[in-house]
Every structure is written in structure tokens, then in C-alpha cells.
Amino acid sequence: MGAGNTSKLSEFFLMGLTDDPQLQHILFALFFLIYAATVVGNLGLLAIIVLSPQLHTPMYFFLGNLSLLDFCFSSVTVPKMLMGFSPGCQTISFSDCMVQTSFFLIFAPTEFFLLASMAYDRYVAICNSLLYYIIMSSRLCVQLVAASYAVGLMNMVLLTSTTFHLNFCKSHTISHYFCEIPPLLKLSCSDTHALQLLLFACGSFNVSVSLTVVLVSYACVFLAVIRIPSSQGKYKAFSTCVSHLTSVSLYYGTTVFIYLRPSSEYLLGREKVVSVFYTVVIPMLNPIIYSLRNKDVKETYQNILRKASQLFSLLMVRFL
Template sequence: MENSSTVIDLILLGMTDNPQLGILLFGVFLIVYIVTVLGNLGLVVLIRVSPCLHTPMYFFLSNLSFLDVCFSSVTIPETLANLLSKLQAVSLLACVTQMGLSIIFASAECNILASMAYDHYTAICHPLLYHITMSRVRHLELVAGCYLGGLVNMVSVTTSITQLSFCQPHVLPHFCDNPLLLTLACSDHWVTQILIVGCGGFTLITSIMVILVSCLSVLMTILRIPSASGRQKAFSTCASHLTAVGLYYGTTMYTYLQPSQRGSQAGNQMVSVFYAMVIPVLNPLIYSLRNQEVKVALQKILKKNEEIKAKRRESDQYQTTSWGKTCSGPMGAGNASELSEFFLVGFTNELQLQPILLALFFLIYAVTVVGNLGLLVLIVVSSRLHTPMYFFFSNLSFIDFCYSSITIPKMLMGFFSGCQTISFSGCVVQTSCFVIFAVTEFFLLASMAYDHYVAIFSPLLYRIIMFPRFCLQLVAASYAVGLMNTVLLTNTAFHLTFCKSHVITHYFCDISPLLKLSCSDTQVLQLLLFVVVLMCLCP
């Protein structure tokens, strides 16, 4: 018997031993993961930018989509890594962390589904009291309670599992999950088993009871609705919800409420894959394809482009004339602090190209997020990658994720809503973030080059030179230099006066386009910008 505190690594066998089948499964699961992220994040963005979807029901639905993205991101990247390697080692701490996050998101999703059922019940059975019962405070409290319930379950189960002893071999069939981890325990784990069944059973039974009572009440009310269209709308809403509930609860109960792992390994593996990968990609399809309000909201956003194009042309003409008069006035300049917003020209005004660009940039952003966050998670959970080189690499992935997140989402929302304006303070924040991540990435790449130099030319002294504290100092210095340059450049840039126009010929705020709008002396800022660029290139 070996205590769990002494276990260094667990071995994840993966889905198959066949290399050809592994490559095929890798492609399938990667496509499923990308579609999951695109579908759920797309639904969240649609709900966010559509005022007609700002209701409690769609607030719950946006949280459900967020949980599906998180739940998939906890398991699928690790599964993809396993498919590309014969054996994948993972530390016990990383395994317990993955398991704990899965418990939080799975429990919270059960509670969210119950909250959505209660929302349907209130909307259909008590429509006159709906806005009072489902006030903003109430649905925020419900969502907070859903996450809190998941956190309580996670703490209870993971605390108990970490007290167990594990015997050799430390081999798991696929990703870390509490029923699978219990099979490795050689100490008495009946208390842990009771906790898993108790926490999972309480969450499932209470949420199922809420759903059943709500659906029965809704059904009885629907049958009394005289309007055929009203009955059809109510049935459609409930059918979508019951479909999602049936798929999710069926697989979850099979996995977590068995007294022991009586099923075959292949059967348990297939069920785990289904609830971890397939259900998250189905939820946005279930709630959007059968939901007329979502379709109407999407159509309204797409139709807005016609009106916005005409308004944009009028706005451009008016702003050019107005700001031109300001330049020729006696003052000759308008202070930047008087500006309320800038107008971003973007890529094109052609309506035919905008849906294509929206899809293209959305796909690029999704791949960027999935790739960099997946790589970051892989480096964190894989003990073999806990080296200075991959520590720098994980920071580079984090910076790339942040770098794209400060520009692309704003551009995508502009495609959705047609609004390409950005406030003065928003422009300051976007420019500051852009500079800090750009400069930091230059110096981080220089640190990685130095790490390669030491590893190749001084391999015997590598662990002495590149010890953890020094690596942390290099990364901290990179961020510090980026912050220092941000303060210097943005403070100088936004103290200029802007009088030519407030139309930025770019799709995000940057210092170079801002220089073209200034009517004051920009030589100091240009010199600072040249020095910063030179300093970034020199390392």
C-alpha cells in the first residue's frame, strides 16, 4: 500500500492502442471541441448583443453555454493529448484538480437546468407575477446558488479522495474522474463512495424533482391554453429543455450513481465521452434550432446592417465636415479630453463581405483560444512539461490569448451589432493592453532564446542557471517592461489634441492610427515609439 501523498504520476491510457484509430479520433474530437466552443460562445455573444434576449431564461441559457465550454475544456484537451502519445503521465494534484473542476461544472449544470425549469414554470403558470418573481436579484441569486452548490460538492469529494491510499499500478483508462480514481484505491473508500453517491444523488434528485414538478405543472397549464399557437410555443420551449435534461441526467446518473463500477470499461468510457464531449455540442443546437426567439434575434442583427451602412455614411460625412470646421476655427484644436468616442472604420463596408469576415475571424479567434488555452492546460497538468522552456511557453500562450482577446471580440461585436464606435476610455484601455502584451511578448521571446542558448551551450549548468526563481524573475521583468512602456506611451499619446477627425482607419485603437488624428506636435511621441520598437527588437 502506498499513500496518495507519495504518488508522483498517474498514467492515462487514452481511448485506444491503435495509432491509426487514435489519429482518426483526434481529428473527430478536435472538430467536436471547436464546434462546442464556437456554438456555445456564439450563443453567449448573441444573447449579450440582442436586447430582446435580455430575459432570465436566456440569462440561464448563457450560463449553461458557459458551463458547457468550461466542462469541455477541462477534459477534451487532455484527451487530445493522450491520443497523440502512447502513455500520458499526469500528477495526482493535476488529476484531482481536473476531477474537482469537472464536479463543479457538472453540479452547477444540473442546478442551472433545474433553475431553467423553474423559470419556465413561473413564465407559463404565473405570467402576471413573472417579472416580480424572476426579478434580476432573484435570477442572480439562483445562478450564484448553482455555482455554490457545485463548489460544495467539489470540496467534499476531493477532500475525501486526497485522504485515500493508492496501490500500483497508477493507471487510468482515460481522463481523471472520481469513479475511475476510486478503482486505484487500496484503502477502504466506502466513506468516499458514500460522499460521491450522496453529493451526486442529492444534486440529481433535488434538481430532477424541481424539473418534474415544474414540467407537470406546465403541462397541465398548457392543456388549458385556448390558443393553438400559444400551446405550440409552450410545448416547443419545454421540449427543448426536456431533451437537454434527458440526455444530461441519463448519462450522469449512469456514471456517478452506480454503487460500484459494474459496467464494462468500454461501456463506462463511451458514456463518459458522451456526457463530456457530445452533450456540450448538442445544447446550443437544441436551444437555438428549436427556439424561434433566437432565430428572430439573429435575423434582426443581420438585417440591421442595411440601416447601419446608411447611417455610417451620413455619420462619416457629418463628422468630417464638423471636425474640419473645428480645425479651421480660432482655437485650431479640440482637446482629447473633450472626445466622447472614436469611430473604427474596420475592414469593409460591403455587406456581402461582412458575414464572411465574421465567420472567418470568429473561427480564427476560436482556434486561438482553444489552441493557446489547451496548450496552457496541457503544460499545467503534464508533469513532464514542468521545465523552464514550457514555463515560458505557457506564458507566451497566455499572452497570445490576451493579445487577441483585447481586439477580436470588439471587432466581432461590431459585425454583430453594426456599431463600430469605441469610447475614449475604452480606446485608452485597449491601446494600453495592446502595448503591454506586445512589448511583453518581445521580451518573453528573448527569454526563451536565452533558455535555448543555455540548454544547448551549457547543458551541465542548465539547472543551476535556469532555476525556478530566475525563470520567474525573467517573466516578471518582461511584464514589468511591458507595463512601463504602456504607461509611457499611452500617457503621452492621450495628452495630444485631436482635431482632424475622430475616425480611426483601423479595426482597433493603436498609437500609429491615433498619430494621424492629432493636430498637435507628435515628434516626442514618435521618438518614444521609435525607441520602444528599437528596444523590443534589440533583445
Template sequence: MNHSMASAFQIKQNRSLVTSFILLGFTTDPKLQLLLFIVFTLAYVTTLMSNITLIVVIRRSSQLHTPMYFFIGNLSFLDLWYSSVYTPKVLLNCVSEDKSISFTGCAAQFFVSGGLAYTECYLLAAMAYDRYAAISNPLLYTSAMSQKLCMGMVAASYLSGFANSTLITSRTFALSFCDANVIDDFFCDLPPLVKLSCDVTDSYQMLLYFILTSNVILPSVLILMSYASILAAILKMRSAKGQHKAFSTCAAHLTTVTLYYGSILFIYTRPSSTYVLERDKVISVFYTVVMPMLNPFIYSLRNQEVKEALKRLVKRQTAS
């Protein structure tokens, strides 16, 4: 057996020993772990209740059966599952001495979280186009954004998101981890896994650039183009009241886009050599836990139609 064959055999053998990973989480201090358990529990319960409430209000209120609220309802549905991929495992690690996650479990979490994250990127782009259609030509909005088109855009978002996640998951978990299995993070994310690998090739780096471009950069460009067109349409309006209403309908979505894309671009647009895991996992909390919790409030507290629909629904429930 020559030297190269022996090296390849050793790498394969080492990789086969990695049957599980250890998630370090945020701290090993028991008091801080208890505090984190309380904070994450409150955040998760709030996320579930607020998103479910928003979905129910949209489904039960005929006044909200419009393309805009169809997309908002789908965003809430997506956020329900998105937060559920991470938070239960975080809570378990806070109260358990066993911080391990199986190789298969890690791959499954990586696949589902990636699929949902990429889907949300496309869905936010679809929502930006919806706002463009509503503001640029309000008289033709209903016909332009037909139910068939809206459902197709949501389906395409899921299909594209999970297709890309299948590609990156299959390649990432085919890497050699060389008997290194300690993940300095609270979930199986791309940066710490790349840090653990000892055979990240140029082709894999090219795949990372493709995933970043197709799932983050491209939707970002589409959103910017939509909002440039929206701004041009608003500036043409003669009514100040109409301009204010148009700006207010876009404010919630623009807030979500800025916060979500800002945190993702900060982490994933840098070379792997510049990853600082301690800092990055704090930023990761923002788009994995905080954003799914904030989205329902961003879209409801700033929206008079949603607040009125919620009041009507509460009155009907209390009357019955």
C-alpha cells in the same frame, strides 16, 4: 512495530509513490488515435464557436434580454469551460506518447470538472423553474423572475456545485491508491479512481451517496416537479396554439435534461462493483464532449427568436 502499524505504514508508503497517473484513453492504435484527434478537434472547435456565438447573440440582442435567455447564456458559458476541462488533454494524449497526468493535475481536473458538472445540474433545475414561472403565470413572469433572483439562482448553482466538488475531491484524493496509477479512462473521473483505491470505506461510500443525492437526485426531483406543474398548466389552456407554444418553449430544455441526466444517472447511480470502464467511458464522452456541443443547437435551431436575432446581428455586422 506491530502488524497493524506496519500495514498502515506500508499503505501510506505505497500511496506516496503515486505522484502521477496514466490515462489509457480509448485506444493505443496510432491510426485510431489520429481519427479520434480529428473527431475531437472538430467537436471542440464546434463547441467553442457555437457557444460563443449564442452568448454574443443573447448579449447583443435586446429582444433576448429575458430570464429564459439569461439562463441559456449562462448554460453556454458553463459548457465552454466544461468541454475545455477534458478535450485539450484528450487531444494531447492522442498525439503524444506521454499519457501521464500529475497527481495534482488529476486532482485539479477532477475538482473543476466536478464543480462544473454539479453546477450544470443545479442550473438545469433553475431553468425548469423558470419555464414553470413563465407558463403557469405569464402575466407576473417578469416580476416573479427578477434579475436579482435569476442572478442569485445562478450564483447559488455555482456555489453549491463547487462546494460539493471541494468535498468529494478532498476525500477522493486522500484515498490510498496502493501504487496503482493506470486510469482506464480519458480523464480523471470518479469510477476509475474508486477502482484504483484499496481503502474505500463505508464513510466514503456514504459521501458518494450524499453527492449523488444532493447534486443529481434532488435537482432531478425539482425538475420533475416543475414539469408536472407545467403539464398541469398547459392542460388548463383553452387555446391549442397556446398549448403548442408552451410545449415548444419547454422542448429544448427537456431534451437537454433528458440527455444530460440520463447519461450521468446511468454511470453514477450504480455500485462501484458494477463499473464497466470500457462502456462507461464511451457514455462519459456523451455528457463531457457531445452535450456541450449540442446544447447551442438544441436551444437555437428550435427557437425562432434566436434565429431571427442571429440574422439581425449578421446583417448589422455585414452592413458596418
């Protein structure tokens, strides 16, 4: 591959989701509200987990890390997308494009392996409940999260260094709302065959390894649950997995659709819509999914609201 064409190309132009002015105003308002909900939901859930001693368990340690990751993942793409709805703000410098791609390539694979770690946690909790706190020690939990980020970092180093050493001479217009590798390949006049194979290999590794952990963990969980004699016991055991299974299905379904297909099948309009789901919508949904079906989180929310209400009442009595 040729040396990067940084001297001739100083910036890219992001086409965004639409060029319809009326639709841009509507989409700006919609995605601003979604991003606000993402920030409040994920950072709020993280704060509750950190500040509540009863939630200092392995399961909530992973959930807190997922909330932090979703906040970072969304923040890589959404603020620039919101800026792109304003005329004259659609450009992104070559260096900023490389930084955005780099962070995206760290967070996207990391979420695969963090979800796999959470599946393993559910397997231990249900299939080895008596040894749960021994097996899922603080050290192991930290190691699993660190390993997830290490995989993301390796993906970033391999793919970013290869992508931005291409020559971009066909156009400077990216048919997307952020810098992502598939649309960038459309702009290169270099031979991208090796990069396409590398992208497919990294995507296949991330999905196959993490999904194998998820499937094996939940196969063992299923076998353990069906052996529970009471229906109430089965429901209680399986209900702890429903939220995680929902997150896994949403995230794997959309990202696999993008990255595990030949680049010749990459249709920019369709892929932009799918990308919105895993970069914008899913990070907003995850704290909702885990909060609505989690008794401990809901009780903690209620306790915080009750204490806040009591404090507000005391302040009102004092000053009135």
C-alpha cells in the same frame, strides 16, 4: 482513510479511449471538430445574448449561463483528451489530476441545478405569465445561478479532499481519458467504502433535488397547457419547453447512468463511452438545440449576419 500518497506517486497515466494508432488519428480529428464546434457554439450564443438587448430576459440569462458552463465543462476534459492521442502525452501529474477532478466536480453538479432553475423559469413563464418579470427578478436569477455553483463547490470540497487522501499504490494507470473518481477508486489500496457512500450520497442529492424541481415544474406546466383552449396556444406554450426538456433528458440520462450505481457494476469500457456523451457531445449539442428551436435566437443570428454582410459590402465598395 490514510494520508495521500503524494510522495510516492507523482503522476498518473491516462489510457484514453483506445490504443489503436489508426483509430487515435480518426478520433483526434473527430473530437477536435466537436470541441471547436462547442467553443464556437457556446461562446457565440453567449456573445449574442450579452450583446442583444432584446435577449436580456430571465430565460436568456439562464441560457447564457448554461452556454458558459458547457464551455467550461468541456474545456476541463477535452483538451487533455486530445493531447492523449499523441504518444508520450498520456501522463498527468498528481496535482493536475486533482485540479481536473476538482473543476469537473464543480461543473457537473452545477449543471443539474442550473437546468432545474431553467425549469422553474419555464413554470413561472407559463403558469404565472402576468407576474413573470416580478417573480423572476434579476436578483432571484442571480441567486439561483449562484446557488447552483455553490452546490457544485460543496461537492468539490467534499469529494476531492476525500479522494486525494487515499493511497494510490495498486497502479498509476487510469483506465479513462480524464481523472474521474470511479476509475481512481480502482487504483486505491485504501478502504474506499466511505468514499463510495459519499459519492452515491452526493449524486443522489444532486439528482433527486434538481430532478424534483424539474418534474414538479413541468407537471404544473403540463396541467396549465392542457387547460389552454386552442391547439395553437398549446403548441406555442409547450414549444418553449421542448429544447430544455431535450437537454434535461440527455444530461440526466448519461450522468445518472455513471454515478447512481454501485461501483462493483462500473465497467470501464462502457462508462468511457457514456462519459463522452456528457463531457463532449452534450456541451456541443446544447447551443444547437436551443438555437434551432428558438425564434428569437434565430432572428438575432440573421440580423447579425445581415449587418455583417452589409458591412462587408461597404468595405468592398470602398476599397475596390
